[in-house]
Amino acid sequence: MKKIPYYPGCTLKTTGKNFEDSAIATAKVLGLKLLEIDRWNCCGTVTSLTQDDLIHHIASVRNFIRVQEMNERGEVDDYRLLTLCSMCYNTLKSVSNVMQERPDDLDKINNFMDREEDYKGGVTVVHLLELIREMGFDEIKSKVKKSLGKLKVSPYYGCTLLRPKEVALDDPEVPTIMEDLLNAIGVDVIDSPKKSMCCGSYQTVRNPKTVVRLGYEIIESARKRGAEALVTSCPLCAFNLDDRQKEIKLEHPDFERMPVFYFTQLTALAFGLKKDVNNFDLNFTDPRPLLKKKKI
Amino acid sequence: MAKEKNIMEKIAHANQSVTKGIDPKDVKHWAKIYIMGKVYEVPADLTIMQAMEYAGYRFIHSCGCRAGFCGACSTIYRMKGEYKLQTAMACQTRVECGMYLVQLPFSPAEKPIYSVTKEPYEGNSFLKYFPEIARCVSCNTCTKACPQDLEVMDYVQAALRGDFQRVAELSFDCIQCGMCALRCPAEIVQYNVSQFGRVMYGRNGFPENKALKKVVKATEKGEYKKDFKNLLGLNMKQSKEAYKKQQATKAKFLKGGKK
Numbered sequence: 001m002k003k004i005p006y007y008p009g010c011t012l013k014t015t016g017k018n019f020e021d022s023a024i025a026t027a028k029v030l031g032l033k034l035l036e037i038d039r040w041n042c043c044g045t046v047t048s049l050t051q052d053d054l055i056h057h058i059a060s061v062r063n064f065i066r067v068q069e070m071n072e073r074g075e076v077d078d079y080r081l082l083t084l085c086s087m088c089y090n091t092l093k094s095v096s097n098v099m100q101e102r103p104d105d106l107d108k109i110n111n112f113m114d115r116e117e118d119y120k121g122g123v124t125v126v127h128l129l130e131l132i133r134e135m136g137f138d139e140i141k142s143k144v145k146k147s148l149g150k151l152k153v154s155p156y157y158g159c160t161l162l163r164p165k166e167v168a169l170d171d172p173e174v175p176t177i178m179e180d181l182l183n184a185i186g187v188d189v190i191d192s193p194k195k196s197m198c199c200g201s202y203q204t205v206r207n208p209k210t211v212v213r214l215g216y217e218i219i220e221s222a223r224k225r226g227a228e229a230l231v232t233s234c235p236l237c238a239f240n241l242d243d244r245q246k247e248i249k250l251e252h253p254d255f256e257r258m259p260v261f262y263f264t265q266l267t268a269l270a271f272g273l274k275k276d277v278n279n280f281d282l283n284f285t286d287p288r289p290l291l292k293k294k295k296i
Numbered sequence: 297m298a299k300e301k302n303i304m305e306k307i308a309h310a311n312q313s314v315t316k317g318i319d320p321k322d323v324k325h326w327a328k329i330y331i332m333g334k335v336y337e338v339p340a341d342l343t344i345m346q347a348m349e350y351a352g353y354r355f356i357h358s359c360g361c362r363a364g365f366c367g368a369c370s371t372i373y374r375m376k377g378e379y380k381l382q383t384a385m386a387c388q389t390r391v392e393c394g395m396y397l398v399q400l401p402f403s404p405a406e407k408p409i410y411s412v413t414k415e416p417y418e419g420n421s422f423l424k425y426f427p428e429i430a431r432c433v434s435c436n437t438c439t440k441a442c443p444q445d446l447e448v449m450d451y452v453q454a455a456l457r458g459d460f461q462r463v464a465e466l467s468f469d470c471i472q473c474g475m476c477a478l479r480c481p482a483e484i485v486q487y488n489v490s491q492f493g494r495v496m497y498g499r500n501g502f503p504e505n506k507a508l509k510k511v512v513k514a515t516e517k518g519e520y521k522k523d524f525k526n527l528l529g530l531n532m533k534q535s536k537e538a539y540k541k542q543q544a545t546k547a548k549f550l551k552g553g554k555k
C-alpha cells in the first residue's frame with residue numbers, strides 16, 4: 001500500500017468524523033494508506049489574501065515541515081500532502097503556491113520559526129478527488145460492488161475547490177471531477193447550474209439569513225432537475241446546506257429536507273464497505289430513509 | 297495585645313529575606329544583573345528571587361510557594377547581547393551575569409464560568425467557552441514563553457479539534473503563570489483553556505482507577521488508622537528503618553516483583 005501524508009483538519013476530527021472515516025476506508029480500497037502527519041496544526045481556515053501578511057501563512061508552513069520530516073524519516077512514499085476538507089485544501093494549497101513563488105517570504109518565515117527545521121519548499125497539496133482522478137476512473141469502476149444506480153445525486157462544488165483558479169483542482173468554470181467519480185460508481189448524476197455558487201461560507205456565523213437564502217436556492221435548483229441528494233467535500237458547505245435546512249423549513253413551510261453526502265460516503269457504499277465508516281448519525285439530515293427507499 | 301504582637305513578630309519573621317545575613321566576604325562569585333534597568337551586584341549562586349531580595353526588594357506579590365509550583369513569580373529577561381526574550385520562574389532560576397529582568401505580577405484574564413458536571417463532554421465545548429482559540433496562527437510564541445517547557449501551541453491546537461485527552465496530557469504541568477497568554481498575538485488565555493480541558497477530561501475521559509476507589513473506601517472505614525498511629529510513634533532511628541524498608545519494597549514492585 002502506498003503511504004501518503006495526510007492532513008485531516010480540525011472539523012474532520014469532530015463533526016466531520018463521517019467524512020474522515022469514510023475517506024480513510026475508501027482510500028484503503030484504492031491501495032492508499034493515509035498517514036496522519038503528527039503534531040499538525042489548524043491550517044488557519046481562510047487564506048490571507050494580503051500578500052505580506054506572513055504570520056497567517058505560518059500555520060500551513062509548519063504542516064509542510066511535518067511532511068518534509070516524514071519524508072526524511074522515510075515514513076511515506078509521497079512528497080504531497082493529502083487533504084479532504086475543501087477549506088483546508090484551499091488554504092494549504094494557496095500557501096504552498098505563495099511559498100514557491102516568493103522565496104524571500106519563505107526565508108522570513110523560516111527565520112521567524114527558529115525552533116523548527118527550515119522548510120525547503122516543494123511540498124504540494126492534493127485533494128483526494130485529484131488522487132482518484134490520477135488513478136483513473138476505470139480503476140474506481142472496477143472496485144464497485146453495489147449498484148447505486150437508482151440514487152439521483154447532484155454534485156456541489158462550492159468555492160474552495162475551484163477558486164481562485166491557481167488552486168482549482170479542475171476547470172473552475174466547467175468542473176467535472178465529481179461527476180466523473182459519481183458516474184464511475186454508478187450514481188445517477190444530476191447537473192445543477194448552482195453547483196459552484198457560494199453557500200455563504202462564514203456568513204453562517206454573523207449573517208445566517210444569507211446562508212439560509214443561498215442554501216434554499218442551491219437545494220431547490222438541484223431538486224427541480226430531479227436530485228434527491230447533494231454531494232460535497234466540504235464540512236462547512238455540508239453544515240450550511242444541511243444543518244441550516246432547519247431554518248429554511250421555518251421560512252418555507254413546504255420545504256422538504258434533502259440529505260447531503262460526503263463523496264466518500266457514496267464511494268464507501270458503492271465499494272460495499274462496513275456501514276459504520278459512514279457514521280450517518282453525523283449527517284444533519286439522515287440519508288438512511290432515502291437509501292432504504294432506494295433499497296441501498 | 298500580647299497575642300497580636302506575637303502574630304506581628306511572626307509576620308515580620310516570615311517576611312525576612314532568605315538572604316539576610318550573607319557576609320560579602322564569604323561570597324566567591326558575583327553576578328551583575330539589571331533589575332528594571334538598574335544594575336546590581338549579587339552573589340552568583342542565588343536564584344532570581346533571592347537576588348532581588350538581596351538587592352533590597354521585598355515581595356508583597358510575585359512570590360508564593362518559593363518552590364516552583366504556584367506560578368506567582370513569573371519573570372521575563374534578556375541576556376546582554378541576545379535578541380531572545382526569555383522567561384523564568386524567579387524562585388527556580390539562577391541569576392546569570394548580564395540578565396536584564398523584570399517580574400510580571402499579574403496576567404489579566406477573565407475565566408468563563410462553566411459547570412463541570414453539566415457541560416457535555418463534546419469537542420466543540422472548547423470553542424463555546426474560548427472562541428478566540430480559532431484565532432491561533434500557530435506562531436509557537438506561547439511554547440517559547442513557557443517556563444515549564446510545555447508544548448503550549450500543541451495543546452491549543454488539540455483544544456481546537458476537541459481532543460480533551462491531549463490537552464490534559466500536554467498541559468498537566470501548567471502552573472498558570474500567565475506568560476503564554478501575555479505573549480500570544482491572538483490574545484488567547486491558554487492556561488484557562490487547558491484547565492477546562494483537564495477538569496473535563498478528569499471527570500469524563502480519564503479511566504476510572506479501581507484500586508484508588510478501593511483505597512479511598514478503606515481509608516474512610518479507618519483501616520489505616522492503626523498503621524498511621526504506629527508510624528507517628530516511631531523515633532528517628534525507627535522511621536529511617538521504616539523508610540528504607542518501604543523504598544526497598546517499592547523498588548522491588550517497580551521491577552515487577554511481588555507487592
Ligand code: SF4
Nearest residue numbers: 442470471473474476
Ligand atoms: S502553559 Fe502558560 S500558564 Fe501554563 S506554565 Fe506554560 S506559560 Fe505558564
Ligand code: SF4
Nearest residue numbers: 432433435436438480
Ligand atoms: S502564541 Fe497564540 S497564536 Fe501563537 S501559537 Fe500560541 S496560542 Fe497560537
Ligand code: FES
Nearest residue numbers: 360361362367387
Ligand atoms: S514562588 Fe511559586 S513558583 Fe516561584
